[in-house]
Amino acid sequence: MAIPKVEDLRAAVATEPNMFTGAIPRKDWQDTFTEFKEGNFAYPAKPEMVEYHHFPNPRIWSPDQDDWKLPDGWEDIILNGLRERLDKFRSLKVFMDICVRCGACADKCHFFLGTGDPKNMPVLRAELLRSVYRNEFTVGRKLLGKMQGNRPMTVKVLKEWFMYSYQCTECRRCSVFCPYGIDTAEITMMMRELLHLVGVGINWILEPAANSNRTGNHMGLQPHTFKDNIGYLVDDVKEITGVDVHPTFNRKGAEILFITPSADVFAEPGIYTFMGYLLLFEHIGLDYTLSTYASEGGNFGLFTSNEMMKKLNAKMYAEAKRLGVKWILGGECGHMWRVIHQYMDTMNGPADFMEVPKSPITGTVFENARSTKMVHISEFTADLIKHGKLKLDPKRNAHRVPTFHDSCNPARAMGLMDEPRYILDNVVPKWHEMNENCIREKTYCCGSGTGLNTGEIMELRMRAGLPRANAVQDVNQRFGVNALATVCAIDRATLSTLMEYWLPNTSDDPSRATDVDVIGLSELVGNALVMDGEIENREQGLRFEELITTETEG
Template sequence: MAKQMKPNEIISEIDYKKMPEGSWLDQPAEIKPGMFCWGAKAKSIKTVGFPNARDWNPSEEDWKLPENWQGTVLEAMKDRLGKYRSFKLFMDICVRCGACADKCHFYIGTGDPKNMPVMRAELMRSVYRKYFTTPGKMLGKLAGARELDIKVLKEWWSYFFQCTECRRCSVFCPYGIDHAEITMMGREFLNLLGLNIEWIMGPVANCHVKCNHLGLEPHTIVNNVEFMLDDIETVTGIRINPSFNRKGAEILFVTPSGDLFADPGTYTCMGYLMLFHELGLDYTWSTYASEGGNFGFFTTNEMGKRLNAKIYAEAKRLGVKYIIGGECGHMWRVLSQYMNTWNGPEADFLEVPKSPITGTVFENTRGTRAVHISEFTADLIKHGKLKLDPSRNDHLKVTFHDSCNTARGMGLLEEPRYVLKSVCNNFYEMPQHTIREKTFCCGSGSGLNAGEDIDLRMKGGLPRANAVKHVHDKHGVNLLANVCAIDRATLTTSMDYWVPGVKVAGLSELVANALVMKGEKERTTDLRGEPLPNKAGGDQ
């Protein structure tokens, strides 16, 4: 970031856009302020028992690596090549056709050619060729192979933390090469050397011990919810009384802890509370399974599994029948494609989810027994079980941002749209190749939503914001709805920079605003305390 730079750095800045001539194989990465996140702290690394716990600074020369770190990485690489067909295959079959090149939000925003997905993967492939293929061993650089030295390692660190694992490239790759897989492997190796970022390791350590990323202790969670209940009462006149860690409940509700704490996620959280109250749902919150998200997934496969295990374990302890999950992107990637494989055998006592209100059996969740809140709500609305007044959202012109993970790792596309169209009268889609499976990342996913890399985040967020700006200019869109906690936090910032005047809200917040509850007083404001459209001028 320019303000933190020394004068001589600024001078060198001026020419930096000119890339040196020659092959990319010889061009080291720059660790630039505003573009990277602080290194993981010793304390966080130690908490989860990861190796090489020490405090370190990425912008310093010495990264305090363990001895024989090359050996460690290469051994792990060999191991993972034998464990993941995806990894082995994706190392071999890329033809560098370039179809993925301009599909990455970080390439579009930074213009750095190494942010073309194919190039980010080549950083890894060049090392793979050197140590694991015959032509690479024999021909070296001519075959695009290079040794794993400290410069290459730093390049890995820099670029594998400039990828949000959004998988947009894999939609466009003719062989389905998913660069998220390569980033995940890259981060797995880096973690063996204690090279992660604090914005990921801190939450992971928190989540390990305190069971959520924000490190909220049980009484804090309860207090936070209490405050939301106060706000709900102010708006609706209804006092809600949810339960925590209650045994014998039918349903365990799990949501990212960001919803409990950070605005505007809290309004989404109020939405859940109001919806479930109105339905009279027999459900419970849990302070132990108080994190739906999984930053462990952004460190190593094993850590992802360790954190995820708590959800089924808590379901078992409380004796619930099934799970409903809140609005979160990567949480649903994990719940859809990983949870049952990792920890499924622990959960065979659960029952196939069946809506107690409509009787609908969620056949598609027969294995995980975890229903997405949008699936659950869409079913309710379809059966006419909710009394809705969409005109309460008439002051909003809404567009919908598909989260990368729910779109490309699940296929949750129509459910949230159906809900949205039922609770809002003004809905406008963004251009077709910026939504659904082609959706652009918020620019801050996979644990990159820190403060210190704000320049990177704004650049990565540009393609998404640009599409929002189009509907903002054309239709006057002033609200960006989504089903992801990281979106709620980071798109708010991105909109503030790129498209001022567009706010960000979770779907359930809009549902709750439109929801006509039994015994409620006449509402004059929405959940944010802003006057409702037809009550404008109404006294507060």
């Protein structure tokens, strides 16, 4: 009897090893097509969500079915949409034309590094669109045709766009390495926009965007709920610190409007960050108000279309105008800051009805926000610390040994790199940097941004987040890092999950899910603040965890 080889036996129990595209790509990329299976795509938008936004082609469909129920003449709709955008956005035209395929970006994408799928190399992801662009809009198309890698718009191409434009978190790490400065994120944004023209989008983005339209925040919370939950946080701040904090809502005439992601108000661990804000503002006696209308800093329009982004962003400024505030202070959010710094000014700005932001405590004028009138909480806090306006006891955070995760958008889209580090220097006894190729402008994404933080693609998220988790693991092993500080709401949620998978709990405490807690920077500030009238020898942190109040080594 012949002895079967291991490979033969394996074939009997499993189909061929399949990479994300459904099979090991052995053929040329143009001949390898996507295969949708449960787990490798985010669920499509519900018809009512598509209708809500007045987007075309609302229907029940699923990517894993052959027929996507596209509208008649969908090819022309896409090509006309592309033509319109090429005329409208000079940048898109340039990005389509100037890539020389040098490959500098190829191995810089966390999705490529985690999945190994060549179509996640930024150059090839962009090529999915470029190949169609060349075929339709360039002079040499007839001459060079397929030789140049040109191809017509087909259903297979459309499906590829959907697969890979939703395997990009628009983090822009690749752009840092591109010698031409091509913004691959904007190419992804265009692919997503074009897909919406034929009714192809995901629910995880369109539903929060619809909620934001309706109630002002992603969660769909109504004003009374928003206010009530902050009330609970106020109670907990009182119990933990003994201090009464006094947030106000929709108060006309306040000096500053504070806007933060709604996840700070409702989701763990964002709520602890929010408690930090409350303590900070109380500490300095800030004249601020919250809005139950502009109750969301996040802007899922950025992941949908430029029109949607503009609309959701406008709401914050409309509320600032209505309340008559002097300027806006923004909380720890990621993509909100990309919208503010890169797009707001030409979409809804300049916000001339407000004043150039000036710290009422230190007198610092934030020239960088002269046009947008919106200041980041870390810029604001770092300035307070620099001027000695905060009474801080970093030893209270001695139970935390953090590292700092630069969130993609604040780091790469607004250059916020030194302020959070300066704050960390002042609110914890010690913290450690991750490897230099994984921080600052070269930071790795959490792997779940741009509306990909949904449960049905958990494995994909864990793959994409590996480069980040790997760098955290390194400082955990070398320095005993047990906290991952960050300034983004999506990070706080998704990195928590990422840490639970890649750095599971190895301690004796069964209530912990991971060795590294994810923590908002303002929570560390809140814990370190020595408040007037606080409980003597305060023993608890904002998570009701035990604080170390005695002198520690090092």
